[in-house]
Amino acid sequence: MALALRALRRRHPLLGLLPHPTPLSTSASPPDPRELLRIDRILNGPAGAGQPSQPQHHPRAATSLHQLLHRGAGLTSAESASLLRRLPGSHAHHRLGRLLQELAGLRLPGGEVRAALQSDPEALLSMDPGEPSRLLEFLRELRCREAVRSQILAHGVLRAAVAARRRVELLRARGLTRHDALRVLAAEPRAMLYPPEDVERKVEFLVSEMGFEVGWLVQYPEFLGVNLDRWIIPRHNVVDHLKSVGGLGDPVEMKHYVRLSRRKFYNMFVKPYPECERIFGGLVRERAEMVRRRHPTGLWKLFKPSKHERTEEDVHNMKLLVGSLK
Template sequence: MALRFLTRLILHRLISNFPPSPSYPYQKVRFFSRKCSTPFQFSSKFAEKSQYRERILLANLLQRYGFQPSHLHDFIGKNRFLLNYSLVDVEKSLGILLSFKLLQKSIVSILSSCPGVLELGFLKKWEIGFSQLGIDNVSPMLIQSVLEHSIRFNIEPIDVCRCLTGLKDLGFRDETVTKVIEGFPRVITMNSRDIERMVDFLKGIRLPWKEIDGICYSFPMVLGLGIEDRVKPLFTEFGSLGFSANEVRNEIIINPQILGLEVGELSRCLDLLKSLKCRVVVEEKILNKGALRAGFEVKLRVDCLCRHGMILREAFKVVYKEPRVILYDLEDIEKKIEFLKQKMGFSINCLVEVPEYLGVNFDKQIVLRYNVLEYLRSKGGLGCEVGLRGMIKPSRLRFFNLYVKPYPECEKIFGRFSRDNEVKAQRPVGLWKLFKPQSYPDTKEDLRNIKLHMESVG
C-alpha cells in the first residue's frame, strides 16, 4: 500500500509541473521557477546595467585627467547629474580645460568644488570670453578663479570685462588687476563705487599710489573690506593702543594683511605678549621690530593653528607656553604640523600638552628622534609606547642614552652623538697646563723659615 501511495504522489507531481498543452488554453500554467519576471523588472535591470556601464566609462575618463580612483566613487555618487551628460561632451569639456593651460591638479580642484563646469555650453562661452578680456597672457589661476565664481554666482564674461576696465581706469597695473581677480574674484560682483571708496580711504591715510597698488597686489581682499564697520574702527583701535599714524602706515606697507585684522584681535595678541614668561633673549628677538609687528606675528601663528583644527583659546595657550614659535617662519610651523598629523599620526590637540614640539628644530631633532623610535618599534625594541611627550621632552643626551646607546645600529640614524662623528675639542689638549702656576723648589732658607714659623705657632 505504501508503494501505491508513493507511485501516485510521483505521478501527481509530474503532471502538475508538466508544461501546458496548446489544446488547453485555459489551463493554469506553473513554471519551475516560483518567481515570475515581469517586463518592468526586465527594464529596470537593463537600466541599472546601463547606468553602471555609464559610471564605469565616466570614471575611466575622469581618471585619465587626474582624478584618484579612490575618490571617483564618492564624486560620481554625489554628482549623479553628470551621468546625463554625453561622454563625448564631457571629454570635449575636459579638453577645453586643458587648453586653458590648467594643471591636472587645478582641474580636479575645479571639478571637486564646481562639477557643473563640465557643461560644454558653459565652457564654450568662457572660451570665447577669455579671449576677449584684453589681457595678453591670461593666467591659469585667473581662469580657475573666474570659472569657480561664475558657476556659483552666474557671472557672464561681460561682467569680468567691465570689472577689468574699472580697475584699469583707477590706475592699477595689469599685473595688479590680474592678481586681484585671482585672489579676490568677488570683486567682479562688487559695485565700482565701493572700490573707489576704499582707494580714496587709502589715499586719505597718506599712502602714495605706488604703495596702494602694491597693497592691492599682495592683499587683494582689501578692496572688499567695509570702511565704516571694519577699517575705521580698526584704525581707532590702533590709536587707542598707542601706535602713531606713521608707525601704522609703515607696517601696512610692509604687511598689508594688517588691514584684515578684526577689531579686538590685536589687543588680545598684545596682552599675550605682555604676559610672556620667557628668556630675555627670546623676548628681545620677538619685540625687535616693534610691538605692532610682534602682535601681528602672534595673530598669524594663532590663525595657522586654528586652520589645522585647534580652537582659538587653545591656540593662544600654545603660543603662550612656547613663545619661540613666534620666531619661526610659518612655512616651518606648517611643515611641523603636517609631519605631526600625517607622518606621526597625532592629533593637533596634542600640542596643548606638548607645545615644545613647535619650538625645536625640525630636521635635527624631530625627524631624527622619530626615525629612531620607528626603527625600534619595528624591531620590537620599545618596551612601552612612547608618546609625543616622551619623544620631545628629554634632552639630546638623555634621549641618546635611553634609545640610541643600547642599540649600535641606531647611532647612524641618530647621528648626533654617534661614535663615527668625533666631537672636536673646543680648546687645544693640555691648555689647562698653561694656566697652572709655576712651582719653584724650596731652598734651605725657606725650609728654615717654615720650621721657625711652625714652632712659633705651636
C-alpha cells in the first residue's frame, strides 16, 4: 500500500500506473483506481477537502441540558428534545447550559422558567449568561407607582425581565446604547406594558415624522408612555400647520410635546389661531366656557322672589302713604 502511494505521487496520470496490475501486500485483488484517486485527493489536497462539514454533536452536553431543563424548568424529555433541536449548533449548548445553571441559581418561584419558555422562548434563550441576573436586579430597583409595578410583575418576574429585554434590544436597534435604553425604561416603566409594536411605532414616528433623534428619549423618556394617537399626533399636526403658515417664532422642542398639559399647549399654540381648534381635536374653547354647576339649571330661580314692575301711579301712591305716616 505504501509503495502504491509513493508511485502515485511520482507518476501522473494515475490510470497510467496500472498497465499490469500487481497485487498489494495483503490482497490478491488488483487495487481499485477510484480508491487510489480518493487517497491521492486526501493526501495531496487541502485539509478537509471534499468532506462536507457536519455539525458536531456532544451527547454528554445534550444529556446535561436535558437534565437542566427538567430540573430548572420542569420540561419533559420530549419538550426538552424539541427545544434543543432548534438550537443552531454545539456552541449554543454550552451557552444555554450556563444560562440554565444561572436561572436555577436564582431560585425563582416554581413554574416561572417554564412559563417564560412557553411565552417567548427565543427572547429567553438568546440571553447571555449573567443577563437575567442584571435584569432582575433592574426590576427590583424599579421606582414607579405600585399599580404599574403590579402590572409589570403580574406574570412573573422572569417574564417581566424578558419583556424588558425585548424593549432594550428594540431601542438598541434604533441607535441607543444598552445603558441608555435601561435608563429610558427605568424612567418610563410603562413602556414595558405596551406591546413591542407600539413602542416601535412611537420611535419610528419620533424619528421619521417629527424629525428628532432617538437620543432625545434619554432626556424625555415619557414620550414612550403617552398615547401617540391622542397626545402626540394632534400636537404634531398643529405644529406642522403653524410651520406652513409661518406662525411659529421659536422652534418647537420635545418638551412642548410631552411635558405641556393639554390646557397649556392649547393656550400657547391653538388659542391664538382659531383654525387650529379643528386640527387639535375637540371643542376646547366651548368646553372652557362651560361651568360645572352643583344644581340643575333654573333651580335657583325657585328661591328668588318675583319682581314686579313699578308704574308712575304706584310710585305716587307710595309717596302719599309715606307722607301720611309722618
